[in-house]
Amino acid sequence: MSTALTDAQPLRARLTGATADAVFFDRAARVRVADLVCRTSLCGGRADLGGRAVLLVTASQLTAALALIELDGMVRRLLILPPDVDPDHLGALIAGAEIDAVVTDGTLPPQLAGLPVRVVCTPGIVPLAEPPRACERTEWVLLTSGTTGVPKMVAHSVAGLTAALAPSASAEPVVWGTFYDIRRYGGLQIFLRAVLGGASLVLSSAGEPVAEHLARLARHGVTHLSGTPSHWRRALMSPEIGRIAPRYVRLSGEIADQAILDALRAAFPRADIGHAYASTEAGVVFAVDDGRAGFPARFLNGARNGVEIKIVDGCLRIRSPGAALRYVGGAKTAALHDGDGFVDSGDMVERQGDRYVFVGRQGGIINVGGLKVHPEEVEAVINRHPRVRMSLVRAKRSPFTGALVVADIVLTAPAAAAGNEAELRDDILKLCRGALPRHKVPAAISFVPALAVAATGKLARRGV
Template identity: 25%
Template sequence: MMIDFFMECLQASPEHEAVVSSEFSVTFAGLTRLISTYEEWLDNHRIAEGSVVSFSGDYSPGAIALFMALAKKRCIVIPLSQDSQKQFSEFRDIGETEYDVAVNDETLELTVTGRTAGHPIYAQLREARQPGLVLFSSGSTGKSKAIVQNLEKLMLKFRQPRKAMRMLIFLQLDHIGGVNSLLYSLANKGTTIVSDARTPDKVCQAVEQFRAEVLPTSPTFLNLLLLSKAYERFDLSSLKLITYGTEPMQESTLVKLGEVLPGATLQQTYGLSEVGILRSKSRSSNSIWMKVGGDEFKTKIVDGTLRIKAESGMLGYLNAPSPFDGDGYLDTGDLVEQDGEWIRILGRASEIINVGGLKVFPAEVESVLLDIPGVNDVVVYGIDHPITGKVVCAKFELAEVIALRELKKRVFQHCKDKLAPYKVPGKIIITDEPTFNQRFKRMRREKV
């Protein structure tokens, strides 16, 4: 099993710092001991191979060790972040959890649910005697889907040695990006850095304190970082690489980042819970064009939409039909522009605004609107219109008090030479509510 490979990596460098924050620090040896302790705990509580087990607890030695112990036990793991606490009951029902575990520091509290998990996808994992992983989509444009991965296959790609890095974890263990970051660090003698909170100041403080070299995050968080000017209050000179994904990047944000953090390479990443994280390469730090792929992936573009076939593709959804075509390709729903081997993500097909037959990509409009003085953030989406079908709506979070009439005037003046008339927002809303969800991803829908 691939979990044995990871355990060998931990045992080969026992004194190496595995996970660190302002509240804890553990070496590979310490993590190994904790994994063994949890294996014994699972045995004592008669949690059998193939059991469906959820655990709630964000990045910590306890959460990481339990994740690994469950993988060793060949269980089906459902990690739940505290950010989605309101959905725990829903997610556990969909996942048919047989055991629910709360991780408090290094103490585990068990709930036996009395359920029997009989989904046919689970039967595949049990028959193969391989561990599983269930992740839930963000639900930013609709209901969350439960994605089932063969954890053994997800782990396989980490056999190829990569560079050891000190990485600040931003995405949690309930996100494919968070799982990918953790497995990368464990397999390559890296150090996982956990910030006290996912705010610009706390993240930058952790970068400075623990000399983080890599920051994987989202465009929305990077925009918040720019607005906060936390980069002026903390020493971020250790950062060598900032990766961003989960949603389209606004070009205006990317340009500003390059100006304030010239020592860090900015790289776009691409991945989906359904297929895993692809290897990627940006054309340059200030470009949103990139190459995606890797030995275990095949890609093609059909009708302007990116499609992916992956060796580590999911087994299926627990609560939705399979999205794969007859050849095993997933329609990602991402519309792309192509320039030879380079692609540019334009946006999700479901988020494109059709104004009288003309397409509007929200990220393009947001990029322009973010340059308006006094704007903290903005999210763009379509609303119904009796004549054109849809019209562009922009919901603004402002840094200062601006009357709606004045904001409309600023928007019109700012956009008239930068956007075609049909792309200029026809409806403007001012809000005090967040424009993004708990995963720092913009919620582009009429009711945010």
């Protein structure tokens, strides 16, 4: 079952580049990265894990980070459980991925009690009795952020996961922070950037309020910070935002519209601001750093960093060394790639001048009397209004047109709108009417104090 190691070194072997002061932090603990080279976070039972298919289920991101470094190269398969998975799906996931061991930092849900091998992971690392031997090319399995049913399991190699990572050019120490959980693709990219770049990493703790997380990011001197546009909008609403001054601000996981790019530019005038396009299946496709929404049309001409993109029926398809290998388990009937090795992203784009802009998800279309509306394109217009912080456009049932478009809006200063909501509503509608055809203009607008952001960092969209 072992595969000989050739090109891809396991993560632990790549830690040697870590600077002496690189540290992984969460709210409760800190671990010096250089110490991980010859220490272990696994308390006993380590030897039993070799060659197994291991489920990693932790309460804390920090212990997950330590276990990922430890297990890569040691186990056959590593299924990373994000914190928000429905326990009812655990049985199907374990069976589908043929899991025969679990690594955890706390109590396990009853669905996992029957697994034969169970190893505890803690941030209190201890010296290893003998140097670790890497003998497996570990298959990493991530869950997609699908909305309903059992999440799909997607297999990656560590070589694929790190394909998009260029060596760090920075001479100054880098401190990464992520609003994204590292147990999902977007956050895992940041974890891997920190590990391979020898950087520090500030992780949030479960249930930590945004303001406290921001205050800790400030205290540890965060230089590189990543999150979804929804994460960033929420951060921009926190008074603590003024305490951080990252050199690099990164967005991914959702469409970065011009409004959020401009708001981040205003908040961090000296930072490099980039929005990356990536998905669990397609990997990191590209990053755009010119401060404008969408991407240059020339990205479609030939391969860039080994990544090719094409548009089929308005949808982006990607062929990339960073793409996933295949689906694992029950969903394996579905092919991840088309006949030519391209992954269908389900992300729809539209040409505007010399650029393509993202208009929405293929499955998220609202049908208004036979005309298609992407909620995201309407949100992008609403978000341009100076008084709007974020918005959610959804379908409302109508017997006359099947569905209508309605909007829930969070204002930048909700209290200030009291008394003149009607005026503001008219003003936002006027903006929409000027920019959108009539069937895309919201039939109704509600001002709401907040919008739910799912554990995936994306705006929680209810089923249409």
